[in-house]
Amino acid sequence: MSTGNVDRVERQGSTEGAVPADTLLLTRPEPDRVRRRGRVTRADLFAASAYLALAVLVLSGQWRDTGGSYLIKSGQDQTMWEWFFAVTAHSVAHLENPLGTTLQNFPAGVNMMANTAMFGVGVPLAPVTLLFGPTVTFVLVLTIGLTCTAYAWYRLFAVELVESRFAAAIGGLFCGFAPAMISHANAHPNFVALGLLPVIAGLLIRMTRSVRLLDALLLASLVTMQIALGEEPLLIFAMASTLFAVVYYLHAPRSGLRALRAVTPTVAVAALITFALTAIPLWWQFFGAQSYRSIDHGPMGNDLKAITQFPSESLGGLFAPGQNVAINETEQNAYFGWPLLLLLVVTVPMLWRERVVRAATAVIVVFGVLSLGAEAMLGKQSTGVELPWKWAEEVPLVNSVLETRLTMAAIPAIAAILALAAQRAVTTWRESAVDWKPPAWFAATALALLPLTPTPLPVVDRAATPAFFADGTVRDYVSGGSVVMVPAPRPNDAQPLRWQAEADFSFPLAGGYFVGPTSGNKKGIYGPEFRPTTALLVRAQDTGLVPPIGTDERANALADVNFWRADVLVLPTTRNGDALRSAVTELLGFAPTRVADVWLWDVRALR
DSSP states (O other): OOOTHHHHHHHHTTSGGGSOTTOOSSOOOOHHHHHHHHSOOHHHHHHHHHHHHHHHHHTHHHHHTTTTEEEGGGTTHHHHHHHHHHHHHHHHHTTOOTTEESSSSTTTOEESGGGTOOHHHHTTTHHHHHHHOHHHHHHHHHHHHHHHHHHHHHHHHHHHTOSOHHHHHHHHHHHHHSHHHHHHTTTOGGGTOOTHHHHHHHHHHHHTTOOOTTHHHHHHHHHHHHHHHOHHHHHHHHHHHHHHHHHHTTTOHHHHHHHHHHHHHHHHHHHHHHHHHHHHHHHHHHHSTTOOSOBOOOOOOOOGGGGGSOOSSBHHHHHSOOOOOSSSTTOOTTOOOHHHHHHHHHHHHHTTTOHHHHHHHHHHHHHHHHTTOSEEEETTEEEEEEOTHHHHTTSTTGGGSOGGGGGGGHHHHHHHHHHHHHHHHHHHHHHOTTOSHHHHHHHHHHHHHGGGOBOOOOEEEOOOOOHHHHTSGGGGGOSSSEEEESSOOBTTBOHHHHHHHHTTTOSOBSSOSSEEEOTTTOOEEESOOOOHHHHHHHHHHHHSSOOOOOHHHHHHHHHHHHHHTEEEEEEOSOTTHHHHHHHHHHHHSSOOEEETTEEEEEOGGGO
Protein backbone atom coordinates (compact mmCIF):
# COMPACT_ATOMS: atom_id res chain seq x y z
CA MET A 1 0.00 0.00 0.00
CA SER A 2 1.14 3.56 -0.64
CA THR A 3 0.38 7.01 0.68
CA GLY A 4 1.71 8.73 -2.39
CA ASN A 5 3.91 11.67 -1.53
CA VAL A 6 4.42 10.62 2.09
CA ASP A 7 5.85 7.30 0.95
CA ARG A 8 8.13 9.07 -1.51
CA VAL A 9 9.55 11.15 1.31
CA GLU A 10 10.09 8.01 3.39
CA ARG A 11 11.87 6.16 0.62
CA GLN A 12 14.05 9.14 -0.23
CA GLY A 13 14.75 9.68 3.47
CA SER A 14 16.27 6.25 4.07
CA THR A 15 19.68 7.94 4.21
CA GLU A 16 20.33 11.41 5.48
CA GLY A 17 21.91 12.64 2.29
CA ALA A 18 18.83 11.73 0.26
CA VAL A 19 16.49 13.95 2.29
CA PRO A 20 15.70 17.12 0.36
CA ALA A 21 16.41 20.47 1.95
CA ASP A 22 12.76 21.46 1.99
CA THR A 23 11.58 18.47 4.04
CA LEU A 24 8.55 19.46 6.08
CA LEU A 25 7.61 18.62 9.63
CA LEU A 26 4.91 16.23 8.44
CA THR A 27 5.45 15.58 4.72
CA ARG A 28 7.10 17.11 1.70
CA PRO A 29 4.30 17.78 -0.78
CA GLU A 30 5.17 19.85 -3.82
CA PRO A 31 4.06 23.52 -3.49
CA ASP A 32 1.47 23.24 -6.29
CA ARG A 33 0.03 20.15 -4.64
CA VAL A 34 -0.15 22.00 -1.32
CA ARG A 35 -1.97 24.88 -3.00
CA ARG A 36 -4.33 22.44 -4.70
CA ARG A 37 -5.06 20.64 -1.43
CA GLY A 38 -5.56 23.98 0.31
CA ARG A 39 -8.59 24.89 -1.81
CA VAL A 40 -11.93 24.55 -0.09
CA THR A 41 -13.97 21.84 -1.77
CA ARG A 42 -17.46 20.45 -1.37
CA ALA A 43 -15.90 17.65 0.66
CA ASP A 44 -14.53 20.26 3.05
CA LEU A 45 -17.93 21.89 3.44
CA PHE A 46 -19.52 18.49 4.01
CA ALA A 47 -16.93 17.67 6.69
CA ALA A 48 -17.52 21.00 8.44
CA SER A 49 -21.29 20.46 8.35
CA ALA A 50 -20.94 16.93 9.70
CA TYR A 51 -18.71 18.07 12.55
CA LEU A 52 -21.14 20.88 13.40
CA ALA A 53 -24.10 18.49 13.38
CA LEU A 54 -22.30 16.08 15.70
CA ALA A 55 -21.33 18.91 18.07
CA VAL A 56 -24.94 20.11 18.23
CA LEU A 57 -26.07 16.54 18.90
CA VAL A 58 -23.58 16.14 21.75
CA LEU A 59 -24.83 19.37 23.35
CA SER A 60 -28.45 19.00 22.30
CA GLY A 61 -29.71 18.72 25.87
CA GLN A 62 -28.30 22.11 26.76
CA TRP A 63 -29.37 23.69 23.46
CA ARG A 64 -32.98 22.59 23.95
CA ASP A 65 -33.32 24.66 27.12
CA THR A 66 -30.56 27.20 27.66
CA GLY A 67 -32.54 28.92 30.38
CA GLY A 68 -33.50 25.98 32.55
CA SER A 69 -31.09 23.08 31.98
CA TYR A 70 -27.62 22.35 33.32
CA LEU A 71 -24.91 19.88 32.34
CA ILE A 72 -25.12 17.66 35.39
CA LYS A 73 -21.63 16.20 35.11
CA SER A 74 -20.01 19.62 35.15
CA GLY A 75 -20.35 19.84 38.91
CA GLN A 76 -20.09 23.55 39.65
CA ASP A 77 -17.80 24.27 36.70
CA GLN A 78 -20.56 25.34 34.33
CA THR A 79 -21.69 27.93 36.87
CA MET A 80 -18.12 29.17 37.19
CA TRP A 81 -17.60 29.46 33.42
CA GLU A 82 -20.93 31.19 32.89
CA TRP A 83 -19.96 33.66 35.59
CA PHE A 84 -16.64 34.31 33.82
CA PHE A 85 -18.46 35.05 30.56
CA ALA A 86 -21.07 37.17 32.33
CA VAL A 87 -18.62 39.29 34.33
CA THR A 88 -16.43 39.78 31.23
CA ALA A 89 -19.44 41.09 29.31
CA HIS A 90 -20.32 43.29 32.29
CA SER A 91 -16.78 44.71 32.32
CA VAL A 92 -16.90 45.38 28.57
CA ALA A 93 -20.31 47.07 28.80
CA HIS A 94 -19.19 49.28 31.70
CA LEU A 95 -15.70 49.95 30.29
CA GLU A 96 -14.08 48.34 33.33
CA ASN A 97 -10.80 46.42 33.54
CA PRO A 98 -11.68 42.77 32.78
CA LEU A 99 -8.37 41.40 34.13
CA GLY A 100 -9.53 41.59 37.74
CA THR A 101 -12.76 42.05 39.67
CA THR A 102 -14.02 42.32 43.25
CA LEU A 103 -17.53 41.16 42.40
CA GLN A 104 -16.54 37.72 43.71
CA ASN A 105 -14.38 37.03 46.79
CA PHE A 106 -15.07 40.53 48.09
CA PRO A 107 -13.12 42.53 49.14
CA ALA A 108 -9.90 40.81 47.90
CA GLY A 109 -11.36 39.97 44.49
CA VAL A 110 -10.34 37.56 41.74
CA ASN A 111 -7.46 37.66 39.26
CA MET A 112 -9.32 36.83 36.05
CA MET A 113 -6.14 36.26 34.03
CA ALA A 114 -5.09 33.62 36.56
CA ASN A 115 -8.47 31.90 36.17
CA THR A 116 -8.54 31.09 32.42
CA ALA A 117 -11.46 33.41 31.82
CA MET A 118 -11.11 32.91 28.03
CA PHE A 119 -11.09 36.56 27.03
CA GLY A 120 -10.51 35.36 23.48
CA VAL A 121 -14.19 34.44 23.26
CA GLY A 122 -15.60 36.24 26.31
CA VAL A 123 -14.83 39.70 24.93
CA PRO A 124 -15.95 39.26 21.29
CA LEU A 125 -19.05 37.36 22.42
CA ALA A 126 -19.96 39.97 25.04
CA PRO A 127 -22.94 41.16 22.93
CA VAL A 128 -24.25 37.57 22.82
CA THR A 129 -23.88 37.28 26.59
CA LEU A 130 -25.61 40.59 27.22
CA LEU A 131 -28.47 39.82 24.84
CA PHE A 132 -29.07 36.11 25.46
CA GLY A 133 -27.34 35.29 28.73
CA PRO A 134 -24.12 33.49 29.70
CA THR A 135 -25.55 29.99 29.22
CA VAL A 136 -25.99 30.66 25.50
CA THR A 137 -22.40 31.88 25.30
CA PHE A 138 -21.20 28.82 27.24
CA VAL A 139 -22.91 26.26 25.00
CA LEU A 140 -22.07 28.25 21.86
CA VAL A 141 -18.36 28.24 22.72
CA LEU A 142 -18.48 24.48 23.39
CA THR A 143 -20.29 23.80 20.10
CA ILE A 144 -18.01 26.00 18.01
CA GLY A 145 -15.02 24.63 19.88
CA LEU A 146 -15.75 21.00 19.04
CA THR A 147 -16.55 21.87 15.43
CA CYS A 148 -13.53 24.10 14.78
CA THR A 149 -11.10 21.75 16.51
CA ALA A 150 -12.23 18.86 14.33
CA TYR A 151 -12.27 20.93 11.14
CA ALA A 152 -8.91 22.62 11.74
CA TRP A 153 -7.15 19.28 12.23
CA TYR A 154 -9.00 17.90 9.19
CA ARG A 155 -7.66 20.79 7.08
CA LEU A 156 -4.12 20.31 8.38
CA PHE A 157 -4.22 16.60 7.57
CA ALA A 158 -5.77 17.25 4.15
CA VAL A 159 -3.18 19.87 3.20
CA GLU A 160 -0.01 18.45 4.71
CA LEU A 161 -0.43 14.75 5.46
CA VAL A 162 -2.79 12.81 3.17
CA GLU A 163 -4.36 13.22 -0.26
CA SER A 164 -7.69 11.57 0.56
CA ARG A 165 -10.25 13.91 2.08
CA PHE A 166 -11.90 10.84 3.59
CA ALA A 167 -8.68 9.89 5.38
CA ALA A 168 -8.31 13.45 6.64
CA ALA A 169 -11.92 13.42 7.81
CA ILE A 170 -11.27 10.37 10.00
CA GLY A 171 -8.34 12.17 11.62
CA GLY A 172 -10.33 15.37 12.13
CA LEU A 173 -13.26 13.44 13.58
CA PHE A 174 -11.06 11.83 16.19
CA CYS A 175 -9.34 15.12 17.08
CA GLY A 176 -12.62 16.93 17.62
CA PHE A 177 -14.66 14.20 19.28
CA ALA A 178 -12.17 11.98 21.10
CA PRO A 179 -13.26 10.85 24.58
CA ALA A 180 -11.25 13.57 26.31
CA MET A 181 -12.89 16.27 24.16
CA ILE A 182 -16.40 15.03 24.98
CA SER A 183 -15.52 14.73 28.64
CA HIS A 184 -14.28 18.34 28.74
CA ALA A 185 -17.36 19.48 26.82
CA ASN A 186 -19.25 18.95 30.07
CA ALA A 187 -17.50 21.84 31.72
CA HIS A 188 -14.18 23.08 30.27
CA PRO A 189 -14.47 25.21 27.11
CA ASN A 190 -10.75 26.05 27.35
CA PHE A 191 -9.98 22.39 26.59
CA VAL A 192 -12.59 22.18 23.82
CA ALA A 193 -11.81 25.32 21.81
CA LEU A 194 -8.49 24.03 20.46
CA GLY A 195 -8.90 24.93 16.80
CA LEU A 196 -6.00 27.39 16.73
CA LEU A 197 -3.42 24.74 17.63
CA PRO A 198 -3.49 22.95 14.24
CA VAL A 199 -3.48 26.34 12.53
CA ILE A 200 -0.28 27.20 14.40
CA ALA A 201 1.15 23.80 13.46
CA GLY A 202 0.24 24.32 9.81
CA LEU A 203 1.89 27.74 9.75
CA LEU A 204 5.11 26.36 11.25
CA ILE A 205 5.14 23.51 8.73
CA ARG A 206 4.67 25.90 5.84
CA MET A 207 7.43 28.15 7.20
CA THR A 208 9.92 25.29 6.84
CA ARG A 209 9.16 25.53 3.10
CA SER A 210 9.10 29.29 2.67
CA VAL A 211 8.85 32.25 5.03
CA ARG A 212 6.65 35.16 4.06
CA LEU A 213 6.86 38.79 5.13
CA LEU A 214 3.95 38.75 7.57
CA ASP A 215 4.50 35.26 9.02
CA ALA A 216 5.97 36.60 12.28
CA LEU A 217 2.96 38.84 12.84
CA LEU A 218 0.56 36.04 11.91
CA LEU A 219 2.24 33.55 14.24
CA ALA A 220 2.32 36.09 17.08
CA SER A 221 -1.37 36.83 16.57
CA LEU A 222 -2.28 33.14 16.65
CA VAL A 223 -0.26 32.47 19.80
CA THR A 224 -1.64 35.59 21.49
CA MET A 225 -5.17 34.51 20.67
CA GLN A 226 -4.49 31.01 22.01
CA ILE A 227 -3.15 32.53 25.24
CA ALA A 228 -6.46 34.37 25.48
CA LEU A 229 -8.28 31.05 25.03
CA GLY A 230 -6.17 28.80 27.24
CA GLU A 231 -2.53 28.65 28.22
CA GLU A 232 -2.51 25.08 29.53
CA PRO A 233 -3.48 23.53 26.16
CA LEU A 234 -0.85 25.72 24.46
CA LEU A 235 1.85 24.49 26.86
CA ILE A 236 0.92 20.84 26.26
CA PHE A 237 0.83 21.44 22.50
CA ALA A 238 4.26 23.11 22.55
CA MET A 239 5.85 20.25 24.50
CA ALA A 240 4.27 17.58 22.31
CA SER A 241 5.17 19.39 19.07
CA THR A 242 8.77 19.72 20.17
CA LEU A 243 9.00 16.00 20.92
CA PHE A 244 7.32 15.20 17.59
CA ALA A 245 9.79 17.34 15.64
CA VAL A 246 12.83 15.91 17.43
CA VAL A 247 11.81 12.30 16.77
CA TYR A 248 10.76 13.10 13.20
CA TYR A 249 14.22 14.43 12.38
CA LEU A 250 16.21 11.89 14.39
CA HIS A 251 17.31 9.95 11.32
CA ALA A 252 18.05 13.14 9.36
CA PRO A 253 19.54 15.67 11.78
CA ARG A 254 20.99 17.89 9.05
CA SER A 255 17.55 18.28 7.50
CA GLY A 256 16.22 19.08 10.97
CA LEU A 257 18.85 21.75 11.46
CA ARG A 258 17.99 23.26 8.06
CA ALA A 259 14.31 23.38 9.03
CA LEU A 260 15.23 24.89 12.41
CA ARG A 261 17.36 27.57 10.79
CA ALA A 262 14.54 28.35 8.37
CA VAL A 263 11.97 29.06 11.06
CA THR A 264 14.07 30.37 13.98
CA PRO A 265 14.36 34.04 12.91
CA THR A 266 10.64 34.32 12.24
CA VAL A 267 9.75 32.49 15.45
CA ALA A 268 12.07 34.79 17.42
CA VAL A 269 10.43 37.89 15.97
CA ALA A 270 7.00 36.37 16.63
CA ALA A 271 8.02 35.74 20.25
CA LEU A 272 8.94 39.42 20.67
CA ILE A 273 5.65 40.55 19.14
CA THR A 274 3.74 38.08 21.32
CA PHE A 275 5.51 39.40 24.40
CA ALA A 276 4.57 42.96 23.47
CA LEU A 277 0.93 41.98 22.94
CA THR A 278 0.62 39.93 26.13
CA ALA A 279 3.00 41.67 28.55
CA ILE A 280 0.31 43.52 30.50
CA PRO A 281 -2.17 40.64 30.92
CA LEU A 282 0.63 38.16 31.72
CA TRP A 283 2.12 40.56 34.28
CA TRP A 284 -1.32 40.83 35.82
CA GLN A 285 -1.65 37.05 35.85
CA PHE A 286 1.67 36.37 37.58
CA PHE A 287 2.24 39.54 39.62
CA GLY A 288 -1.07 41.38 39.87
CA ALA A 289 -3.61 41.37 42.68
CA GLN A 290 -4.67 37.84 43.75
CA SER A 291 -1.98 36.19 41.65
CA TYR A 292 -0.43 32.96 42.86
CA ARG A 293 2.85 31.15 42.28
CA SER A 294 1.61 27.66 41.52
CA ILE A 295 -1.32 25.44 42.32
CA ASP A 296 -1.04 22.12 44.10
CA HIS A 297 -3.66 19.82 42.61
CA GLY A 298 -2.52 16.73 44.43
CA PRO A 299 -2.29 13.38 42.56
CA MET A 300 -4.17 13.78 39.28
CA GLY A 301 -2.76 10.98 37.13
CA ASN A 302 -4.65 8.61 34.88
CA ASP A 303 -5.43 5.16 36.20
CA LEU A 304 -3.98 2.36 34.07
CA LYS A 305 -7.46 0.83 33.88
CA ALA A 306 -8.84 3.95 32.20
CA ILE A 307 -6.80 3.36 29.04
CA THR A 308 -8.74 0.23 28.08
CA GLN A 309 -12.19 1.40 29.16
CA PHE A 310 -14.90 3.31 27.30
CA PRO A 311 -15.90 6.84 28.33
CA SER A 312 -19.21 7.27 30.11
CA GLU A 313 -20.72 9.50 27.39
CA SER A 314 -20.28 7.02 24.53
CA LEU A 315 -21.97 3.99 23.04
CA GLY A 316 -19.31 1.78 24.63
CA GLY A 317 -19.82 3.40 28.02
CA LEU A 318 -23.56 2.96 27.64
CA PHE A 319 -23.47 -0.76 26.89
CA ALA A 320 -20.17 -1.83 28.50
CA PRO A 321 -19.37 0.53 31.38
CA GLY A 322 -16.21 -0.13 33.37
CA GLN A 323 -14.95 0.86 36.79
CA ASN A 324 -15.07 4.60 37.45
CA VAL A 325 -11.37 5.40 37.77
CA ALA A 326 -11.31 8.98 36.41
CA ILE A 327 -10.56 11.79 38.84
CA ASN A 328 -14.00 13.18 37.92
CA GLU A 329 -16.54 13.03 35.10
CA THR A 330 -14.95 15.92 33.20
CA GLU A 331 -11.45 14.41 33.10
CA GLN A 332 -11.89 11.13 31.23
CA ASN A 333 -8.79 11.96 29.24
CA ALA A 334 -7.39 8.46 28.72
CA TYR A 335 -10.55 6.45 28.00
CA PHE A 336 -9.52 5.27 24.54
CA GLY A 337 -11.00 1.77 24.83
CA TRP A 338 -9.29 -1.53 24.20
CA PRO A 339 -10.42 -1.88 20.53
CA LEU A 340 -8.64 1.33 19.53
CA LEU A 341 -5.51 0.31 21.42
CA LEU A 342 -5.57 -3.04 19.65
CA LEU A 343 -5.97 -1.29 16.28
CA LEU A 344 -2.97 0.91 17.03
CA VAL A 345 -0.87 -2.07 18.11
CA VAL A 346 -1.55 -3.66 14.72
CA THR A 347 -1.34 -0.48 12.60
CA VAL A 348 1.81 1.14 13.97
CA PRO A 349 4.18 -1.72 13.00
CA MET A 350 2.64 -1.79 9.51
CA LEU A 351 3.39 1.93 9.07
CA TRP A 352 6.63 2.04 11.07
CA ARG A 353 8.67 3.19 8.05
CA GLU A 354 6.66 6.41 8.07
CA ARG A 355 8.54 9.07 10.01
CA VAL A 356 5.24 10.66 11.00
CA VAL A 357 4.13 7.40 12.59
CA ARG A 358 7.36 7.02 14.54
CA ALA A 359 7.13 10.59 15.81
CA ALA A 360 3.43 10.23 16.64
CA THR A 361 4.08 6.98 18.49
CA ALA A 362 6.76 8.70 20.58
CA VAL A 363 4.25 11.40 21.56
CA ILE A 364 1.63 8.79 22.48
CA VAL A 365 4.04 6.79 24.63
CA VAL A 366 5.86 9.66 26.35
CA PHE A 367 2.80 11.75 27.15
CA GLY A 368 0.79 8.65 27.99
CA VAL A 369 3.36 7.67 30.62
CA LEU A 370 3.62 11.23 31.97
CA SER A 371 -0.18 11.37 32.29
CA LEU A 372 -0.12 8.45 34.72
CA GLY A 373 1.23 10.74 37.43
CA ALA A 374 3.99 10.20 39.95
CA GLU A 375 2.87 6.69 40.88
CA ALA A 376 1.07 4.10 38.77
CA MET A 377 -2.47 3.30 39.89
CA LEU A 378 -4.53 0.29 38.84
CA GLY A 379 -8.20 0.26 39.70
CA LYS A 380 -7.62 3.12 42.18
CA GLN A 381 -5.04 1.00 44.00
CA SER A 382 -1.41 2.02 44.16
CA THR A 383 1.08 -0.27 42.43
CA GLY A 384 4.05 1.29 44.20
CA VAL A 385 5.75 1.98 40.86
CA GLU A 386 7.22 5.47 40.64
CA LEU A 387 6.91 7.20 37.26
CA PRO A 388 8.67 10.12 35.48
CA TRP A 389 6.02 12.66 36.49
CA LYS A 390 7.47 12.54 40.01
CA TRP A 391 10.42 14.54 38.65
CA ALA A 392 8.65 16.41 35.84
CA GLU A 393 6.21 18.02 38.29
CA GLU A 394 9.13 19.89 39.85
CA VAL A 395 9.49 22.00 36.68
CA PRO A 396 7.92 25.48 37.04
CA LEU A 397 4.74 26.03 34.98
CA VAL A 398 4.66 22.33 34.09
CA ASN A 399 3.74 21.59 37.70
CA SER A 400 0.53 23.57 37.30
CA VAL A 401 -0.72 21.21 34.59
CA LEU A 402 -3.10 18.45 35.63
CA GLU A 403 -1.06 15.45 34.55
CA THR A 404 -4.17 13.54 33.43
CA ARG A 405 -4.58 16.13 30.66
CA LEU A 406 -1.21 15.31 29.12
CA THR A 407 -2.96 12.38 27.43
CA MET A 408 -4.64 14.92 25.17
CA ALA A 409 -1.32 15.30 23.33
CA ALA A 410 -1.89 11.75 22.11
CA ILE A 411 -5.18 12.66 20.38
CA PRO A 412 -3.75 14.32 17.22
CA ALA A 413 -0.93 11.76 17.23
CA ILE A 414 -3.44 8.90 17.12
CA ALA A 415 -5.48 10.81 14.54
CA ALA A 416 -2.43 11.20 12.28
CA ILE A 417 -1.78 7.45 12.41
CA LEU A 418 -5.43 6.72 11.60
CA ALA A 419 -5.37 9.20 8.71
CA LEU A 420 -2.18 7.72 7.23
CA ALA A 421 -3.54 4.19 7.53
CA ALA A 422 -6.79 5.26 5.89
CA GLN A 423 -4.82 6.89 3.07
CA ARG A 424 -2.92 3.67 2.44
CA ALA A 425 -6.15 1.70 2.45
CA VAL A 426 -7.80 4.11 -0.01
CA THR A 427 -4.78 4.04 -2.33
CA THR A 428 -4.60 0.26 -2.28
CA TRP A 429 -8.32 -0.08 -2.93
CA ARG A 430 -8.02 2.20 -5.95
CA GLU A 431 -5.20 0.05 -7.27
CA SER A 432 -6.96 -3.27 -6.60
CA ALA A 433 -10.66 -3.37 -5.80
CA VAL A 434 -10.43 -7.06 -4.91
CA ASP A 435 -7.70 -6.65 -2.30
CA TRP A 436 -9.16 -7.72 1.06
CA LYS A 437 -6.85 -5.62 3.23
CA PRO A 438 -8.46 -2.14 2.74
CA PRO A 439 -12.04 -3.22 3.64
CA ALA A 440 -10.60 -5.23 6.54
CA TRP A 441 -8.79 -2.18 7.87
CA PHE A 442 -11.87 0.05 7.50
CA ALA A 443 -13.99 -2.56 9.27
CA ALA A 444 -11.47 -2.73 12.10
CA THR A 445 -11.40 1.06 12.32
CA ALA A 446 -15.19 1.21 12.47
CA LEU A 447 -15.23 -1.41 15.24
CA ALA A 448 -12.59 0.54 17.16
CA LEU A 449 -14.25 3.94 16.84
CA LEU A 450 -17.91 2.90 17.10
CA PRO A 451 -17.76 2.31 20.89
CA LEU A 452 -16.28 5.81 21.26
CA THR A 453 -19.18 7.44 19.40
CA PRO A 454 -20.35 10.22 21.75
CA THR A 455 -23.85 10.33 23.16
CA PRO A 456 -25.67 13.56 24.15
CA LEU A 457 -24.35 15.00 27.39
CA PRO A 458 -26.93 14.63 30.19
CA VAL A 459 -28.65 17.67 31.68
CA VAL A 460 -30.92 18.35 34.65
CA ASP A 461 -33.36 21.12 35.44
CA ARG A 462 -31.86 24.13 37.14
CA ALA A 463 -33.31 25.38 40.41
CA ALA A 464 -35.03 28.74 40.03
CA THR A 465 -33.23 31.87 41.14
CA PRO A 466 -34.68 33.23 44.41
CA ALA A 467 -37.03 36.12 43.73
CA PHE A 468 -35.03 38.26 46.14
CA PHE A 469 -32.30 38.34 43.50
CA ALA A 470 -34.32 37.82 40.33
CA ASP A 471 -36.63 40.81 40.86
CA GLY A 472 -33.88 43.13 42.12
CA THR A 473 -35.05 43.37 45.75
CA VAL A 474 -31.44 42.82 46.84
CA ARG A 475 -30.57 46.33 45.66
CA ASP A 476 -32.61 47.80 48.52
CA TYR A 477 -30.34 46.13 51.09
CA VAL A 478 -26.89 46.83 49.67
CA SER A 479 -25.06 50.12 50.12
CA GLY A 480 -21.45 49.62 49.15
CA GLY A 481 -20.85 46.41 51.08
CA SER A 482 -21.16 42.74 50.17
CA VAL A 483 -23.85 40.11 50.25
CA VAL A 484 -22.83 37.12 52.37
CA MET A 485 -24.73 33.96 51.53
CA VAL A 486 -25.39 31.46 54.32
CA PRO A 487 -23.06 29.69 53.86
CA ALA A 488 -20.80 31.63 51.47
CA PRO A 489 -20.41 30.22 47.92
CA ARG A 490 -17.47 27.88 47.45
CA PRO A 491 -16.23 25.38 44.83
CA ASN A 492 -18.78 22.69 45.71
CA ASP A 493 -21.73 25.12 45.88
CA ALA A 494 -21.40 28.07 43.50
CA GLN A 495 -25.09 28.73 42.72
CA PRO A 496 -25.05 32.29 44.13
CA LEU A 497 -22.71 33.30 41.31
CA ARG A 498 -25.55 32.76 38.86
CA TRP A 499 -27.97 34.69 41.08
CA GLN A 500 -25.53 37.60 41.17
CA ALA A 501 -25.25 37.61 37.37
CA GLU A 502 -29.04 37.54 37.00
CA ALA A 503 -29.21 40.55 39.33
CA ASP A 504 -26.90 42.35 36.87
CA PHE A 505 -23.95 42.35 39.30
CA SER A 506 -25.65 44.91 41.52
CA PHE A 507 -23.70 43.68 44.56
CA PRO A 508 -20.39 41.94 45.33
CA LEU A 509 -20.30 38.48 46.88
CA ALA A 510 -18.16 37.19 49.71
CA GLY A 511 -16.58 33.84 48.85
CA GLY A 512 -16.94 32.18 45.48
CA TYR A 513 -15.50 29.65 43.05
CA PHE A 514 -12.16 30.66 41.54
CA VAL A 515 -8.44 30.01 41.94
CA GLY A 516 -6.65 32.39 44.27
CA PRO A 517 -3.65 32.57 46.59
CA THR A 518 -3.35 31.40 50.16
CA SER A 519 -2.43 34.11 52.64
CA GLY A 520 0.77 32.36 53.70
CA ASN A 521 2.83 31.19 50.70
CA LYS A 522 0.66 32.39 47.80
CA LYS A 523 0.07 28.86 46.54
CA GLY A 524 -3.08 28.63 44.47
CA ILE A 525 -6.21 27.02 45.93
CA TYR A 526 -9.78 26.63 44.70
CA GLY A 527 -12.05 29.13 46.39
CA PRO A 528 -11.17 31.41 49.30
CA GLU A 529 -9.55 30.30 52.51
CA PHE A 530 -12.34 29.44 54.91
CA ARG A 531 -13.14 32.10 57.48
CA PRO A 532 -14.11 30.70 60.92
CA THR A 533 -17.76 31.58 60.37
CA THR A 534 -17.81 29.93 56.95
CA ALA A 535 -16.40 26.72 58.42
CA LEU A 536 -18.99 26.75 61.20
CA LEU A 537 -21.91 27.30 58.81
CA VAL A 538 -20.71 24.62 56.37
CA ARG A 539 -20.57 22.20 59.29
CA ALA A 540 -24.13 23.14 60.28
CA GLN A 541 -25.36 22.58 56.72
CA ASP A 542 -23.57 19.26 56.38
CA THR A 543 -24.76 17.82 59.71
CA GLY A 544 -28.09 19.56 60.22
CA LEU A 545 -26.95 20.42 63.76
CA VAL A 546 -26.07 23.79 65.27
CA PRO A 547 -22.44 23.65 66.45
CA PRO A 548 -21.62 24.89 69.96
CA ILE A 549 -21.58 28.70 69.84
CA GLY A 550 -19.90 30.76 72.54
CA THR A 551 -18.04 34.01 73.01
CA ASP A 552 -15.21 33.06 70.63
CA GLU A 553 -17.59 32.06 67.83
CA ARG A 554 -19.55 35.32 68.19
CA ALA A 555 -16.31 37.34 68.15
CA ASN A 556 -15.21 35.47 65.03
CA ALA A 557 -18.55 36.17 63.39
CA LEU A 558 -18.25 39.91 64.08
CA ALA A 559 -14.69 39.92 62.76
CA ASP A 560 -15.77 38.05 59.63
CA VAL A 561 -18.67 40.44 59.00
CA ASN A 562 -16.18 43.28 59.10
CA PHE A 563 -13.66 41.40 56.94
CA TRP A 564 -16.33 40.82 54.30
CA ARG A 565 -17.63 44.42 54.70
CA ALA A 566 -21.01 42.77 54.76
CA ASP A 567 -24.28 44.64 54.33
CA VAL A 568 -26.52 41.60 54.65
CA LEU A 569 -26.38 37.89 55.33
CA VAL A 570 -28.88 36.02 53.17
CA LEU A 571 -30.28 32.52 53.67
CA PRO A 572 -32.25 31.12 50.71
CA THR A 573 -34.16 27.86 50.75
CA THR A 574 -31.49 25.23 51.14
CA ARG A 575 -30.59 21.94 52.75
CA ASN A 576 -30.75 22.06 56.58
CA GLY A 577 -31.92 25.67 56.42
CA ASP A 578 -33.40 25.59 59.93
CA ALA A 579 -30.05 24.69 61.46
CA LEU A 580 -28.35 27.45 59.47
CA ARG A 581 -30.95 30.03 60.53
CA SER A 582 -30.54 29.10 64.19
CA ALA A 583 -26.74 29.19 63.94
CA VAL A 584 -26.61 32.66 62.36
CA THR A 585 -29.17 34.01 64.83
CA GLU A 586 -27.04 32.78 67.74
CA LEU A 587 -23.89 34.19 66.20
CA LEU A 588 -25.31 37.66 65.54
CA GLY A 589 -27.65 37.90 68.52
CA PHE A 590 -30.78 38.87 66.59
CA ALA A 591 -33.38 37.11 64.46
CA PRO A 592 -33.62 37.48 60.67
CA THR A 593 -36.32 39.21 58.64
CA ARG A 594 -38.26 37.40 55.96
CA VAL A 595 -37.85 39.32 52.69
CA ALA A 596 -39.43 37.84 49.56
CA ASP A 597 -38.28 34.21 49.62
CA VAL A 598 -35.13 34.52 51.76
CA TRP A 599 -34.18 35.10 55.39
CA LEU A 600 -32.11 38.24 55.82
CA TRP A 601 -29.88 39.65 58.55
CA ASP A 602 -29.07 43.34 57.99
CA VAL A 603 -25.64 43.78 59.57
CA ARG A 604 -24.74 47.25 58.35
CA ALA A 605 -25.04 48.56 61.91
CA LEU A 606 -22.40 46.07 63.07
CA ARG A 607 -19.67 47.43 60.83
